[in-house]
Amino acid sequence: MPNQRKIEQVKELSELFSNSDTIIMADYKGTSVSELSGLRRALNDTSAKFKIAKNTLAKLAAEQSSKDALSEEITGPLGFVLTNEDPSQVTKVLFKYAEDNDIDFVIKKGLVNNDLLDEGTLQKLSKLPSKEILLAKLMGSMNSPVTNLVFVLQGTIQAFATVLQRHVENSNSAEAEAPAEAEAPAEAEAPAEAEA
Numbered sequence: 001m002p003n004q005r006k007i008e009q010v011k012e013l014s015e016l017f018s019n020s021d022t023i024i025m026a027d028y029k030g031t032s033v034s035e036l037s038g039l040r041r042a043l044n045d046t047s048a049k050f051k052i053a054k055n056t057l058a059k060l061a062a063e064q065s066s067k068d069a070l071s072e073e074i075t076g077p078l079g080f081v082l083t084n085e086d087p088s089q090v091t092k093v094l095f096k097y098a099e100d101n102d103i104d105f106v107i108k109k110g111l112v113n114n115d116l117l118d119e120g121t122l123q124k125l126s127k128l129p130s131k132e133i134l135l136a137k138l139m140g141s142m143n144s145p146v147t148n149l150v151f152v153l154q155g156t157i158q159a160f161a162t163v164l165q166r167h168v169e170n171s172n173s174a175e176a177e178a179p180a181e182a183e184a185p186a187e188a189e190a191p192a193e194a195e196a
Contacts, residue, residue, distance in 0.1 A: 006057060013053055013061030013080075020082040022090060023070060023111040024122065028052065028079045030104035036079070039105070042097045048083035048090045069116045073109045087112045091126035 017023060028036060040050050053061070055074050062071035083090050091110070098105040110117045117125070129137075 009053065010057050010060045010064065013051065013058060014064040016049070016051065016080075016082050017061055017065035017067050017070070019084070021084045021113055022048075022082070022087040023067065024081040024091065024094065025070075025073060025078045025108045025110065026081065026094070027076055027106040027108055029077045032103075035101060035103045035105070038101065039094075039097050042093050043081065043083075043090070046083060046090050046093055047085045048081050048093075050079055050081050052077075052079045067111060067114075069114070070109075070111045073116070078108065086131040088125050088128040089130055091122050095123065095126045 031039075036050070036052075043050055055076075055078065058078065058080065059071045059074050062068070062074065081090060081094060087110070091107075094105075094107055097103075098107075107119050107122055109119070110122045112125070
């Protein structure tokens, strides 16, 4: 029969699982308390939490929070990194902290927006730029064709305006030359008429 303390732990974990878009499981075996405290401090910058729970309680919490894919993967001593923030930044902090401090902290699996990811995929995710940078690049690439179109259209309009301007100038010069030519033959005809 479960005691009240375990019921509260399952309830708390279930709420954390339900309210987190990203849940990363890591094997912390061989990691000291001071190293885990340092990891928690590093994760605070990303608004992520690190929780350790018994597997049976974590499985119950995962099932109660409809994270069945997570429930099936819970084996061995695991810590859970939970966040609603950008998963690439959280994984970046995890891998960097483990590498910089040379600790035996092995990232096993992760649940990102209800998609179960393995360690290799999480490693690739950690190498991505932040969400804001990716959005800025996307907007820049979407804006580029529009900008190019504007330049092309401006060039076409400018070329058309230049052609019209030259046509007007040619028409004006042709009109100016036409009366001068008309007066010249009239003078040539006048002496011929005088001779007759």
